Amino acid sequence: MTMLLLIPLLLSSISLLTISTATFSPQPGICYGQLGDNLPPPRESVSLLTSLHAKRVKLYDANQTILHALRHTRLQVSVMVPNELISNISSNQTLADRWVSSNVAAFLPKTRIRYILVGNEIISSTTNATWRHLVPAMRRIKHSLKSLGIRKVKVGTSSAMDVLQTSFPPSNGSFREDIALPIMKPMLKFLNRTKSFFFLDVYPFFAWSSDPVNINLDYALFESKNLTVTDPGSGLVYTNLFDQMVDAVYFAMEKLGFPGIRIFVAETGWPNGGDLDQIGANVYNAATYNRNFIKKVTRKPRVGTPARPGSLLPSFLFALFNENQKSGPGTERHFGLLHPNGSRVFDIDLSGRTPESDFRPLPSPENNEKFKGKIWCVVAPRDNATALAEALSYACSQGNGTCDPIQPRGKCFKPDSVFWHASYAFSAYWAQFKKVGATCYFNGLATQTAKDPSYGSCKFPSVTL
Numbered sequence: 521m522t523m524l525l526l527i528p529l530l531l532s533s534i535s536l537l538t539i540s541t542a543t544f545s546p547q548p549g550i551c552y553g554q555l556g557d558n559l560p561p562p563r564e565s566v567s568l569l570t571s572l573h574a575k576r577v578k579l580y581d582a583n584q585t586i587l588h589a590l591r592h593t594r595l596q597v598s599v600m601v602p603n604e605l606i607s608n609i610s611s612n613q614t615l616a617d618r619w620v621s622s623n624v625a626a627f628l629p630k631t632r633i634r635y636i637l638v639g640n641e642i643i644s645s646t647t648n649a650t651w652r653h654l655v656p657a658m659r660r661i662k663h664s665l666k667s668l669g670i671r672k673v674k675v676g677t678s679s680a681m682d683v684l685q686t687s688f689p690p691s692n693g694s695f696r697e698d699i700a701l702p703i704m705k706p707m708l709k710f711l712n713r714t715k716s717f718f719f720l721d722v723y724p725f726f727a728w729s730s731d732p733v734n735i736n737l738d739y740a741l742f743e744s745k746n747l748t749v750t751d752p753g754s755g756l757v758y759t760n761l762f763d764q765m766v767d768a769v770y771f772a773m774e775k776l777g778f779p780g781i782r783i784f785v786a787e788t789g790w791p792n793g794g795d796l797d798q799i800g801a802n803v804y805n806a807a808t809y810n811r812n813f814i815k816k817v818t819r820k821p822r823v824g825t826p827a828r829p830g831s832l833l834p835s836f837l838f839a840l841f842n843e844n845q846k847s848g849p850g851t852e853r854h855f856g857l858l859h860p861n862g863s864r865v866f867d868i869d870l871s872g873r874t875p876e877s878d879f880r881p882l883p884s885p886e887n888n889e890k891f892k893g894k895i896w897c898v899v900a901p902r903d904n905a906t907a908l909a910e911a912l913s914y915a916c917s918q919g920n921g922t923c924d925p926i927q928p929r930g931k932c933f934k935p936d937s938v939f940w941h942a943s944y945a946f947s948a949y950w951a952q953f954k955k956v957g958a959t960c961y962f963n964g965l966a967t968q969t970a971k972d973p974s975y976g977s978c979k980f981p982s983v984t985l
Contacts, residue, residue, distance in 0.1 A: 549576030691753030693768030
């Protein structure tokens with residue numbers, strides 16, 4: 521409590537934090553996720569950030585060790601209020617004050633915290649019971665900043681593209697009916713009043729990979745030379761999918777009466793790898809997308825988007841590392857610019873100043889068309905017998921007869937090992953439940969293979985693409 525009382529005095533002694541109002545850099549920042557058990561320590565990670573010429577860094581929490589490691593660097597920092605605190609903060613100013621004091625004020629001005637995101641993709645990742653608490657929580661965080669004399673830190677929240685009801689053509693962009701008036705309009709009013717940004721996660725990869733027949737890959741990678749799309753409503757001409765997606769949000773905000781709010785790209789990127797059934801996730805495409813994105817946002821004069829020509833588009837690339845503990849499809853663990861050992865997945869310079877001729881050659885893409893054939897889900901090469909036994913039990917408990925063949929006297933009982941039984945169970949479970957969203961992951965214990973693991977009379981179930 522004593523520390524909390526001292527903070528306002530400290531702030532006043534440094535002239536309201538002496539936060540710089542220097543020219544806003546168009547160079548992208550990087551999202552620094554921590555969902556990996558093999559990542560470098562924070563000080564080393566900060567050195568890697570600066571080696572990439574990042575200008576800012578986005579955290580998904582307010583990790584104290586990382587914030588200490590960021591002291592005395594030139595990196596602007598974005599911290600995040602965890603989703604699970606939003607409901608409580610929305611109705612408790614004291615809790616908001618404590619959070620800001622402990623996680624923001626305590627590190628200023630040595631750590632250049634400039635943004636606080638209240639939650640991460642709340643509309644996408646939480647139940648609608650949390651949604652109504654979002655804007656009140658943002659207001660309380662802003663009030664805490666103001667009461668501490670911190671006036672240059674912007675408050676916002678990150679949103680995915682699924683906040684839109686329609687996104688094509690961009691001029692038809694509109695927010696979903698269930699959130700437009702109760703959630704988005706109050707949020708936009710807050711952002712407009714506080715001169716903050718609409719923080720938007722933009723992933724052309726997901727839009728393209730969901731419909732690769734009708735969406736051109738080069739259009740998604742900023743590589744289209746002759747292909748353009750004309751919006752029939754606005755007459756605007758588009759040369760890439762990214763601009764299309766961003767402008768759909770500009771038009772949606774305009775429809776609610778807020779045409780002047782700026783967009784900050786809170787995440788964008790392209791996966792450098794993934795599962796066998798995930799099209800287009802490879803190093804070549806990831807390097808192409810990220811390099812072209814950097815060219816776009818650092819170009820002089822600024823290009824903006826067709827709906828906002830010449831506008832500055834601040835951004836964060838996702839992500840610093842490949843994170844092996846992220847759940848979901850394989851692409852989730854392959855968005856990094858760096859491997860966990862610090863080596864680069866591909867050459868890149870966030871300043872945009874290094875000519876591409878200086879970069880090492882890229883491997884040719886091998887999965888730009890959908891995989892055709894059978895895929896099995898088997899145990900990955902990780903030594904964790906206890907976790908494997910638990911995953912085996914889970915897989916066998918989910919389906920009707922999923923694991924009958926690995927019971928005693930079953931065709932797949934021998935060899936009687938957790939490894940083989942789990943591989944069979946994973947394949948059987950995935951084959952049965954993939955259509956309803958199941959993945960071949962099992963907390964990192966499983967991986968996809970195109971090599972049939974069946975043996976003798978034991979036939980492993982598979983997924984056919």
